[in-house]
Amino acid sequence: MLTSLKRVNRIDFYDREIETMDRSRLRELRDERLRLLLAEIADNRFYREKFQQAGLDMASVLSGEDLKRLPFTTKRELAAEQQAHPPYGRLLSYPVARYSYFHQTSGTTGQPLKWLDSREDWERWTRGWGYVYRGAGVSENDFVFCAFSFGPYISHWAAIEGARKIGALCLSGGGLSSEQRLRMIIDNRCTVLVCTPTYALRLAEVADELSLDLRSSAIRVTIHAGEPGASIESVKRRIEQAWGAACFDHAGATEVGAWAFDCQAHSGAIHLNEFEYIFEVIDPQTAEPVNEGVRGELVVTTLNRPGMPVLRYRTGDLVELTTEPCPCGRTLARIKGGVLGRADDMMIVRGVNLYPSAIDNLLRALPSIIEYEVEIRRVAGMDDLLLKLEINDHESFTGVKKAVLAAFRSQLNIRVSVEQAARGSLPRYEFKARRYKRVAG
Numbered sequence: 001m002l003t004s005l006k007r008v009n010r011i012d013f014y015d016r017e018i019e020t021m022d023r024s025r026l027r028e029l030r031d032e033r034l035r036l037l038l039a040e041i042a043d044n045r046f047y048r049e050k051f052q053q054a055g056l057d058m059a060s061v062l063s064g065e066d067l068k069r070l071p072f073t074t075k076r077e078l079a080a081e082q083q084a085h086p087p088y089g090r091l092l093s094y095p096v097a098r099y100s101y102f103h104q105t106s107g108t109t110g111q112p113l114k115w116l117d118s119r120e121d122w123e124r125w126t127r128g129w130g131y132v133y134r135g136a137g138v139s140e141n142d143f144v145f146c147a148f149s150f151g152p153y154i155s156h157w158a159a160i161e162g163a164r165k166i167g168a169l170c171l172s173g174g175g176l177s178s179e180q181r182l183r184m185i186i187d188n189r190c191t192v193l194v195c196t197p198t199y200a201l202r203l204a205e206v207a208d209e210l211s212l213d214l215r216s217s218a219i220r221v222t223i224h225a226g227e228p229g230a231s232i233e234s235v236k237r238r239i240e241q242a243w244g245a246a247c248f249d250h251a252g253a254t255e256v257g258a259w260a261f262d263c264q265a266h267s268g269a270i271h272l273n274e275f276e277y278i279f280e281v282i283d284p285q286t287a288e289p290v291n292e293g294v295r296g297e298l299v300v301t302t303l304n305r306p307g308m309p310v311l312r313y314r315t316g317d318l319v320e321l322t323t324e325p326c327p328c329g330r331t332l333a334r335i336k337g338g339v340l341g342r343a344d345d346m347m348i349v350r351g352v353n354l355y356p357s358a359i360d361n362l363l364r365a366l367p368s369i370i371e372y373e374v375e376i377r378r379v380a381g382m383d384d385l386l387l388k389l390e391i392n393d394h395e396s397f398t399g400v401k402k403a404v405l406a407a408f409r410s411q412l413n414i415r416v417s418v419e420q421a422a423r424g425s426l427p428r429y430e431f432k433a434r435r436y437k438r439v440a441g
């Protein structure tokens with residue numbers, strides 16, 4: 001919306017030339033980078049074998065179109081590869097001595113993947129976060145607070161390195177309690193908060209308990225990762241209200257990088273980083289390409305990480321692509337509503353296809369609900385939901401329950417069961433929330 005643009009003096013870019021480039025020129029540039037990548041990874045045994053099995057000569061692939069002859073790469077395939085050839089699989093293009101950084105995935109969807117970066121790859125790779133920060137209008141004048149735990153997960157490292165890239169001062173919140181983090185944010189007058197959407201709300205809850213007023217803190221921008229929440233309207237609104245700050249989404253993955261970033265146009269869609277990656281959108285069932293505007297699974301090829309690349313990698317993330325121009329001036333394609341869900345998260349509740357983000361959107365719109373958990377039972381081949389809700393002390397559960405049931409009926413057309421959870425009894429999350437539990441029917 002153009003009105004939102006009035007809130008900022010100017011639109012910031014990380015690399016204006018690339019971000020506003022003519023789309024056909026951008027495609028040429030990408031194809032050129034793909035050819036360089038394929039020449040560089042000639043010694044990568046995993047992909048060499050994959051090309052051979054497909055009867056495809058690496059040197060004959062000259063463009064993103066040509067690359068479509070290569071079969072997809074899946075997460076399961078990468079995990080199996082690391083299991084068969086521990087610890088890293090035959091996924092490295094160089095001798096292991098050339099690598100300097102180790103990370104691993106959180107293992108939400110199975111065995112964690114281990115990922116290595118050479119120093120050169122890491123430098124290129126962290127550019128992705130340059131786009132994320134500059135897209136949100138963050139500059140060298142900002143104080144960025146990263147509320148992630150310090151560990152093998154890439155978000156913390158990437159957020160810090162990205163802040164370095166744009167010259168901002170970055171404070172690590174690893175190894176601290178929520179209260180310590182809040183005090184550090186306030187004492188140091190931090191202006192930017194980076195964390196999961198769930199944790200931004202958790203910090204607001206703790207601040208409330210401590211009678212700290214976040215709206216009067218210096219935080220003016222929040223940037224979120226790890227979960228789709230920041231593009232879910234009611235979650236975004238709730239974070240913005242709690243912090244009195246503008247909330248920005250971004251999307252990324254350990255094995256891919258920060259592949260999408262938000263901009264100051266607040267258009268409800270976030271930009272794909274089409275310079276660093278080749279994107280495709282496919283039907284998750286048939287694997288056929290889908291047209292712009294049709295929801296499908298995102299497939300990514302990393303152009304900036306030859307040391308351990310992914311080619312035609314099925315992310316499992318569901319997106320809806322648009323190439324309509326963005327009011328911010330970027331020509332990069334966007335995905336409407338950010339990541340809409342994960343292909344494997346779909347529930348079928350009484351015949352209705354449902355993703356967790358729809359439930360999040362609905363429940364976060366009700367201010368009396370503080371935290372929730374969802375139990376999924378398989379009943380007669382369909383999923384049945386029991387919602388456990390933690391609510392504000394001064395609210396009556398009967399009233400909240402009535403509002404929830406009515407909202408599920410009118411917005412999602414399904415019936416759910418609802419029960420009250422004692423205040424403070426549901427788990428709180430610093431990283432990816434795991435609110436969905438499958439139980440035996």
Ligand SMILES: [Zn+2]
Binds near residue numbers: 263265271327328330
């Ligand atoms: Zn934009």
